[in-house]
Amino acid sequence: MLPDADAAISRDGTSLILAYDHGLEHGPVDFAPNPETADPERVFDLATHDAVTALAVGKGVAEAYYPSYDDDVALLAKLNGTSDLWMGEPNSAVNWSVDYAAELGADAVGFTLYGGSNHEVEMAEEFREAQEDAREHGLGVVMWSYPRGQGLKNDTSPETIAYAARLGLELGADVAKVKYPGSTEAMARAVRMAGPTKVVMSGGSKADDRSFLESVAGATAGGAKGLAVGRNVFQRENPVEILDALEALLFEDASVDEALEHTSTVPADD
């Protein structure tokens, strides 16, 4: 963790990372709720929203679209990932070298680590190379820290999430992306464990507006410095509204209720 290494992918110290590696990780099924979202251009357009501090995509998508969005979007190069077609113990292929990511204009790199997997040692060593290569290029490093695999009994317990956050600090990530452990207290614990490494919450599968924003508010109340979100934005009918709401929540001190005013959802208690 280097101070300010995440500056290029954050705003006032907080990050809203729009993640769009679902085509690799989950496949077309994730675009089914909103078929047009299969088109990366729509997501690049969303990424120009002021609320979005970085867009996380894989190499092929970046090659095709980033040259047109270079000025308006910060690129978080998601280096590894594997298809859902494969059923083995969690692992992830390194699909993109840091050198080539830098050549394409990346502002930071992203890397998944499945702590607890039988491939943890191998993945950690690949992370070492990526992290040190990133330092040579002056790029920030975001770890998708997702304990998973044979050795894990409960991968979203507060203890596991706290450990996941700590791994980010120990191994040299500037930002650790972890699942929401379910409460502000549990998130605060994870944040404390990560020390100067910023913790961002993983958006997860689609929830209704209020639930989603409340979990974001819960996370930031616990000290999380933003979130990385995919499906909860692009699977929505009106993704711009939810980005407006997130901007209010994350950068304009709005409450959940105030933020919800940006969306067309009927308030839950009406």
Place this chain on the structure above:
Amino acid sequence: MLPDADAAISRDGTSLILAYDHGLEHGPVDFAPNPETADPERVFDLATHDAVTALAVGKGVAEAYYPSYDDDVALLAKLNGTSDLWMGEPNSAVNWSVDYAAELGADAVGFTLYGGSNHEVEMAEEFREAQEDAREHGLGVVMWSYPRGQGLKNDTSPETIAYAARLGLELGADVAKVKYPGSTEAMARAVRMAGPTKVVMSGGSKADDRSFLESVAGATAGGAKGLAVGRNVFQRENPVEILDALEALLFEDASVDEALEHTSTVPADD
């Protein structure tokens, strides 16, 4: 995916790739229907047909024949492949480095990825190297995207083919070669998933003229930008006729019936 990276192996944005790696992948059995096709020279001669935009062969065949066809044939260097003698979980040896392919005059490189195989991670990482080396040489990249292996229940379902096409985009292929998923609608879905990565249909095992041309027409109606074909050309008694027919279909707006006029087949409904 880089715009126009496939220009050297396409014509008006459409590709007709003559594939001839069967001697490695299937062995002599594929030459049995037409024994003279074991001779690569016959296939190189076919590749000079105007309809053919590239010839896909392995290193040894390219070394021996390509110097004589350099001016008339675009070379798609098929980098990996494995014999049918081996019975294990799908995998493929990298038999040709990109540097040496470039030295022999390759216009693009081809690489098989068995998504879903227990070797997917390893193959994807080999693909990374090949793809990035190809970029250094300014070569286009074609992925033979063939989900296969322990984790796959149905490797030609529309969903699997759509995922296969998407993998081409995500991992950085300019062209993704996939199996025909059986209908124009399913192919259209795959094409939509691949975004700017062009999808070409895999020719598959030999079919009668009409069936074959109808599947090609079905694929292109779904947005496929051509096909990669081997057995359906070289196993035919008169491969030039089928190439004439494909040229009409792919490049001259002919209908299947019009295209069939180039072949000596008795029309099916006569």
Place this chain on the structure above:
Amino acid sequence: MLPDADAAISRDGTSLILAYDHGLEHGPVDFAPNPETADPERVFDLATHDAVTALAVGKGVAEAYYPSYDDDVALLAKLNGTSDLWMGEPNSAVNWSVDYAAELGADAVGFTLYGGSNHEVEMAEEFREAQEDAREHGLGVVMWSYPRGQGLKNDTSPETIAYAARLGLELGADVAKVKYPGSTEAMARAVRMAGPTKVVMSGGSKADDRSFLESVAGATAGGAKGLAVGRNVFQRENPVEILDALEALLFEDASVDEALEHTSTVPADD
């Protein structure tokens, strides 16, 4: 083992290494007894104590904090380590290259070897690279020599600890960190086996002041040249007191009773 290679991490030939890799190796559970110790800054502050000759931390923690403590703390770069989430046969990921450790100002490198593990051969070869890279940078080498794994029946028997110490010498460590084998005689045997490689005792899990200091005194009476300690310092309510006591014991010829005067513990026989 090179004479004086450990000079930068010792004082009058004796080392008191403050080890703080628990966030990686054990996770947040090790900070539970004293939650503030999750904050690396507190441990860096402790490391400025005169008694401490080096602080052992991982890459991420060093990146974040060492620049501020460069003048006051000697950095022992702990190169490998693995989370407790993983349950397999003992192994350890190399998370930090020697080149980058040197760039961050390391004074020596630390490396775990699980002799007897099914990964012993692999780990020893990784140690070779680290050790030789360290020589190129003029850095001392500390081996955490911890026999462990399928082949081990008793990993703290005097015989095993003596073997562990010898591995340090044979493979080129300047300092071998081993578990306390339970008696001065057993430690003396380990020290004899290590020859010119200095042996330091591993602090282990938290014990009461007298027990802990008596084991340290037992080890040094057997020829150990200090200790590497984590939990027995940072999990204490008053870690400065125990460091004062250790300083007296290790560097000022104090007896255990004299050293205990630095702590607020009620003497055991009162």
Place this chain on the structure above:
Amino acid sequence: MLPDADAAISRDGTSLILAYDHGLEHGPVDFAPNPETADPERVFDLATHDAVTALAVGKGVAEAYYPSYDDDVALLAKLNGTSDLWMGEPNSAVNWSVDYAAELGADAVGFTLYGGSNHEVEMAEEFREAQEDAREHGLGVVMWSYPRGQGLKNDTSPETIAYAARLGLELGADVAKVKYPGSTEAMARAVRMAGPTKVVMSGGSKADDRSFLESVAGATAGGAKGLAVGRNVFQRENPVEILDALEALLFEDASVDEALEHTSTVPADD
């Protein structure tokens, strides 16, 4: 396959490769019938016979003897091989780098590929490196193409031998050494599959003069461009006679009966 790449190890387009890697592959048992043949010098002397176009040996033997035979013998550097002490699925260690083979004066390199083995992919990738390194040094490449392993039911069937020969062409060998498939017709099929890659017959275990020469004649009648022979030469009481006979057969248009006149064997039908 590059035209004329085998010129340095052939005569009028035909090769008689004297193979002497039995000490590695089979061990001393192969020298038992004629104990003096354990001495490489005797075999190097035989290799100066006009009939012999190349001598295939491993690194250690070449280091010791080739400097004295540099002018009179063409060196075929057998790069890989493994002892018969090992019982696993067929594999072969790469014992010699092409760079060092070239430095020792090699005229070509030889490499075993066990198609069908669970190590086929690994061996093919090692072959890739060797073949491309050979091209950099301008050396010919001979593949010992021996399908073998778990997946093989019958490793000398005509179909398997034809596939083996084809692998030589596809992967870039200039010469493919295959087992004799039992008939001229089967050999002709293998030769046709190999296209411009020359096929040479493997000598196999010792047979009587007439049987051996008839199989050689059968192979060359099928288009084989010579043979690679070890035991059928050096295990004979008078190896020079059989070389005289082979020279007559391969290079002087002799019939088997005429060739047999060079040997002291009583003709079979006398």
Place this chain on the structure above:
Amino acid sequence: MLPDADAAISRDGTSLILAYDHGLEHGPVDFAPNPETADPERVFDLATHDAVTALAVGKGVAEAYYPSYDDDVALLAKLNGTSDLWMGEPNSAVNWSVDYAAELGADAVGFTLYGGSNHEVEMAEEFREAQEDAREHGLGVVMWSYPRGQGLKNDTSPETIAYAARLGLELGADVAKVKYPGSTEAMARAVRMAGPTKVVMSGGSKADDRSFLESVAGATAGGAKGLAVGRNVFQRENPVEILDALEALLFEDASVDEALEHTSTVPADD
């Protein structure tokens, strides 16, 4: 095998290699009969004996002591080795690079190969690198050729030892260290198989003076060019006497009885 490559570690063509890698391979147990032998300095002192043509030690021991003995002792850098704590199929870690061995002043390198082990292929490939690196530095190469592992029924049979010796020649060792196969005849067979590669007998576990010297005499009568000995020297009460005896036997044409006069042992038949 290169002529004279072993000159720096032999005297009049014969080698007496004092081997001292037992601390790694067997651990402290080997020093129990004579505890002071745990101290490498005593063994380095022994190595200055005129009879000793080279001392074989690992990297750590060489780093610590060789600078003081550089003028008086020839260093045989034992590159690989593994602890006895590990129980798996025989394998050995490469603990020392040839480059660093050369930098420390090595006169030759030593390498263990477990022919027949499931790791034979891997070890042979590591040997290749070590052997070729040694050639670049002009260093001789000694192979500890020890068939061992799952595939071996009898690792000291004359046939196995003959094969072991031959592996030394085939793979490029200048000297092959093998176990004594029990008779002069069997040793002569191994020597014949090794050709120009010199064979030295492995000293093995401690025997009484006469038995030990008789086995050495038996081996040299069979053509062995010396021995590599550890325990039979350093575990003795008076190791200098046995070195005097070995010098008489190996370099001064003494009989076993004459050699025994150098020892204080009561002659067996008195």
